[in-house]
Amino acid sequence: MTRVRDWLRSQNLPTGARAPSERQIVEGVGLSRPTVRKVLRQLEAEGWLQAVSPRVRTTTEWCRAVYNSNSNNIAVVTRVVDAQINPAQRQWMLNRMVSGIARAAAERELNSLLLNPAATVPDTVARFTRDPPRGALFLWDAEQTPLGMLPLVQELARRGLPLVVQPDTVPASRIEGLACDQVRSDHCSGCRELTQWLIRRGKRRMLRLWSLPARPEDQPIWSVERHRGHEAACAEAGIEPLPVIWVPHVPMIWEEEGFRTSCRVNAGFLIEPLKQGIDAILVPSEEHVFIAAGACRLLGLEPQRDVLIVGYDHFWETAATRRFEPSVPPATVDKQEERIAAEMLVLLLARCSGKLPPEPQQRLVAPRLVETATPS
Structure with a gap:
C-alpha cells in the first residue's frame, strides 16, 4: 500500500482530480493488477480515493503531498x-x-x-x-x-x-x-553507567529521588528507561534497588521561592530513607541536584560528603538552581545532543x-x- 500511496502523491494531483487508471498504476509501481485492485479498495475505505464508478476514482485531499523532495x-x-x-x-x-x-x-x-x-x-x-x-x-x-x-x-x-x-x-x-x-x-545505558560509577565508589544504598510534573503511571519514556538502567546495574552487582521516592512537583524551581519550597518538600521525603542509611541520591536532571543538596542541608547533612548526589543531562554549570547551592555533582551524564x-x-x-x-x-x-x- 505504501508504494501505491507514495506513487499517487508523486503525481501531484489536485483534490477532486481523476485518479490514474489501474493500468497506469500497475506500470508505475510494478505490482500485479490484482494487488493494485486490492490496495485501491483499501485506499477507498481509508478515504484516500473516492469511487465514482467501478473504473473511475477521484482524489481526495489525502492524495496531496505535504512534502517536496527537491526542497532545501x-x-x-x-x-x-x-x-x-x-x-x-x-x-x-x-x-x-x-x-x-x-x-x-x-x-x-x-x-x-x-x-x-x-x-x-x-x-x-x-x-x-x-x-x-x-x-x-x-x-x-x-x-x-x-x-x-x-x-x-x-x-x-x-x-x-x-x-x-x-x-x-x-x-x-x-x-x-x-x-x-x-x-x-x-537513557538505559546512561543511568546504568552512572549507577555503576556509584557502585565502584562503594555506594550500595542509592535512592532515586524523583520529582516530575507527570504522575508515576504517566512517566515519559526517558524516565522509564533510566529506572530500567539503574535496576539493571543493581542486579549485576547483587544489590536490591531501593524503591523510587516520588516527590510532588513544585513549579518555578528556578525562582528562589520555588527552590526553597522544593527543598523543604524533598527534605520531608528524605527523613525516613536517611534513617535507613542511604549513601547516594539519583535525581531526574541537573536542577534537581541542587534541590536535593538543599534538602540534605535542612536535615543537617553536608551534600557530596555525607551523601553523594549525582546529576544527569550535563548542564549543571548553567542550571538556574545552582545559584542557590554551592555544592556540585561529582558525576553526570551528557546525552550528546x-x-x-x-x-x-x-x-x-x-x-x-x-x-x-x-x-x-x-x-x-x-x-x-x-x-x-x-x-x-
Whole structure:
C-alpha cells in the first residue's frame, strides 16, 4: 500500500482530480493488477480515493503531498524560543540540538527552519501544504503542547511527510502511537553507567529521588528507561534497588521561592530513607541536584560528603538552581545532543531518499559519563 500511496502523491494531483487508471498504476509501481485492485479498495475505505464508478476514482485531499523532495528546507518542530515553556537551562539544552541540526544541514547545503508546534494541527498542516519542506524533525519539547506531539505527528505522517521524532518526553504508554522514525539518547545505558560509577565508589544504598510534573503511571519514556538502567546495574552487582521516592512537583524551581519550597518538600521525603542509611541520591536532571543538596542541608547533612548526589543531562554549570547551592555533582551524564541532532538529520535524509525499509526505524545514541568533581 505504501508504494501505491507514495506513487499517487508523486503525481501531484489536485483534490477532486481523476485518479490514474489501474493500468497506469500497475506500470508505475510494478505490482500485479490484482494487488493494485486490492490496495485501491483499501485506499477507498481509508478515504484516500473516492469511487465514482467501478473504473473511475477521484482524489481526495489525502492524495496531496505535504512534502517536496527537491526542497532545501528541513522543518524543525520545537518551542525552543518559548521562555515560558523552556526556562534558560532547558533552552540551553535545546539550543545544542537546534545548532547541531543547523550545522549538519548546512554541511549538506540545506536550510533548517524552526516551526512552533503550539499552533493548531490544521493550521500547521496548512503551512506545510503551502510551502512543503523535504521533511520534518520533531524535538522533545514539541510534546509540551496541550495535545502533545502525537496528533500532529500522526496527521503529517498520514499525509506522507518524512518525519523523525525525538520522543524522550512522550509518555511510555503512548510511544507506540508514534509510527515514524525515532532517535533518542540511550537513557538505559546512561543511568546504568552512572549507577555503576556509584557502585565502584562503594555506594550500595542509592535512592532515586524523583520529582516530575507527570504522575508515576504517566512517566515519559526517558524516565522509564533510566529506572530500567539503574535496576539493571543493581542486579549485576547483587544489590536490591531501593524503591523510587516520588516527590510532588513544585513549579518555578528556578525562582528562589520555588527552590526553597522544593527543598523543604524533598527534605520531608528524605527523613525516613536517611534513617535507613542511604549513601547516594539519583535525581531526574541537573536542577534537581541542587534541590536535593538543599534538602540534605535542612536535615543537617553536608551534600557530596555525607551523601553523594549525582546529576544527569550535563548542564549543571548553567542550571538556574545552582545559584542557590554551592555544592556540585561529582558525576553526570551528557546525552550528546549534537550527535542526536546529526543522527536525526541523517535518518530523515535516508528516509527521503528511499534507502530505508518501510518499517519505522529507531536509533539510540550512546551518552557519555562525565566526572565533574572529586567526591569527598
